[in-house]
Amino acid sequence: MQRLDPLKESPSQTAGPYVHIGCVPNFSGITGVYPADPGAQMVTKATQGERISVEGVVFDGTGTPLKDALIEIWQADAAGIYALRDPRGPGDPAFAGWGRKAADFETGLWRFDTIKPGAVPFPDGRMMAPHISFWIVARGINIGLQTRMYFPDEDNSADPWLTRIEHQNRVPTLIAEKTGDGAYRFDIHLQGPQETVFFDV
Amino acid sequence: MSDGAFFPRDRSRHPPAYTPDYKTSVVRSPQKALISMPTTLSEETGPVFGHDMLGPLDNDLIQNFAKPGEMAIGQRLIVHGRVLDETGRGVPGVLLEFWQANAGGRYRHKKESYLAPLDDNFGGCGRTITDDQGGYRFRTIKPGAYPWPNRVNDWRPAHIHFSIFGSGFAQRLITQMYFEGDPLIWRCPIVGTIPDRDGIESLIAPLDTNNTIPMDARAYKFDIVLRGRRSTMFENRMEGN
Numbered sequence: 177m178q179r180l181d182p183l184k185e186s187p188s189q190t191a192g193p194y195v196h197i198g199c200v201p202n203f204s205g206i207t208g209v210y211p212a213d214p215g216a217q218m219v220t221k222a223t224q225g226e227r228i229s230v231e232g233v234v235f236d237g238t239g240t241p242l243k244d245a246l247i248e249i250w251q252a253d254a255a256g257i258y259a260l261r262d263p264r265g266p267g268d269p270a271f272a273g274w275g276r277k278a279a280d281f282e283t284g285l286w287r288f289d290t291i292k293p294g295a296v297p298f299p300d301g302r303m304m305a306p307h308i309s310f311w312i313v314a315r316g317i318n319i320g321l322q323t324r325m326y327f328p329d330e331d332n333s334a335d336p337w338l339t340r341i342e343h344q345n346r347v348p349t350l351i352a353e354k355t356g357d358g359a360y361r362f363d364i365h366l367q368g369p370q371e372t373v374f375f376d377v
Numbered sequence: 378m379s380d381g382a383f384f385p386r387d388r389s390r391h392p393p394a395y396t397p398d399y400k401t402s403v404v405r406s407p408q409k410a411l412i413s414m415p416t417t418l419s420e421e422t423g424p425v426f427g428h429d430m431l432g433p434l435d436n437d438l439i440q441n442f443a444k445p446g447e448m449a450i451g452q453r454l455i456v457h458g459r460v461l462d463e464t465g466r467g468v469p470g471v472l473l474e475f476w477q478a479n480a481g482g483r484y485r486h487k488k489e490s491y492l493a494p495l496d497d498n499f500g501g502c503g504r505t506i507t508d509d510q511g512g513y514r515f516r517t518i519k520p521g522a523y524p525w526p527n528r529v530n531d532w533r534p535a536h537i538h539f540s541i542f543g544s545g546f547a548q549r550l551i552t553q554m555y556f557e558g559d560p561l562i563w564r565c566p567i568v569g570t571i572p573d574r575d576g577i578e579s580l581i582a583p584l585d586t587n588n589t590i591p592m593d594a595r596a597y598k599f600d601i602v603l604r605g606r607r608s609t610m611f612e613n614r615m616e617g618n
């Protein structure tokens with residue numbers, strides 16, 4: 177019998193402790209190769225939307241901050257359109273929607289300066305509440321972890337993604353804390369009673 | 378462009394999160410089941426990178442950190458291949474980033490303390506964007522094996538780390554390329570996190586004599602496979618690709 181699809185996905189391997197060299201070389205002290213680290217700056221003056229900051233720490237199962245994590249985020253623009261590949265586009269030409277930050281080598285803190293995304297439709301047409309997709313890699317993480325951050329000042333009660341989660345008592349792990357005007361905190365727990373919900377998506 | 382929902386990820390192909398022989402995974406592995414979700418626009422779209430971001434030496438690790446007129450020390454290599462998806466289609470226009478130790482097995486990184494010396498002319502990072510067929514190539518030196526703190530005498534086989542973007546954020550992948558014939562591959566606990574031999578073999582690049590540049594550089598071929606996707610995004614509501 178013929179095979180349906182000829183190929184299988186390449187297996188993931190950990191990003192290791194030196195992911196900075198390849199992904200954020202300037203942050204790691206390797207300067208002069210790339211003019212800037214990709215994804216370091218998400219917003220310019222021309223970007224439309226409410227300026228926000230999102231910061232947090234990734235904690236391991238002992239409660240220790242990961243000081244070698246790399247975080248990437250992907251989000252819609254202020255109108256809820258994704259840059260370039262969204263069939264409903266075009267979106268805001270001054271917003272690429274993608275950010276990448278390394279955790280601080282001393283504290284484990286990472287921070288994105290971005291804009292608040294608009295709502296995006298679920299495949300059945302219902303709207304999902306505004307959210308930011310996260311992808312987390314580090315030494316000891318064998319395959320990148322996928323999760324989402326939602327906003328505490330939005331109505332998340334009918335979100336078609338969140339309402340599919342069986343254990344509703346875990347949904348708060350996906351909702352950031354508001355720490356100030358336009359400032360959000362989103363800590364990620366890899367294990368333990370507060371373990372963040374991670375997705376197979 | 379193929380913009381449909383992604384095929385579900387075959388998790389049996391990938392390392393599980395908890396792999397105690399790779400000790401760092403023990404406290405960094407989620408313990409609850411991943412929650413399965415259909416892909417939405419948030420996963421089916423992803424960042425796009427243009428060739429205008431690339432500098433002329435970004436795909437040449439022998440030169441891109443070297444002082445003028447100098448070169449990195451080591452065995453000169455061409456690494457090339459294609460980025461494909463599970464349906465066998467080439468994936469054009471995707472950013473590949475790679476990083477590696479120098480010829481002595483030493484990384485240029487402040488948290489790195491291996492006694493092998495740095496090479497003043499080697500930074501260890503490079504990047505490129507795949508062509509219309511999903512093809513890519515770059516020039517580098519062969520990285521050295523290096524010891525790492527896990528069990529008392531663990532050594533990483535020679536390897537190059539790869540970060541790959543696809544056409545959607547749900548294809549995001551980091552992996553490592555190994556070299557044909559390296560006996561350390563089968564002793565490495567990080568390689569050993571991959572559940573089956575076929576998966577490991579898929580990360581081992583063969584020597585490619587046809588693409589070797591005589592009297593200059595040997596070639597290794599490394600193809601990368603990303604998740605496949607259906608061909609339309611809104612099958613029920615929108616036409617075409």
Ligand SMILES: [Fe+3]
Binds near residue numbers: 533536538
């Ligand atoms: Fe390495």
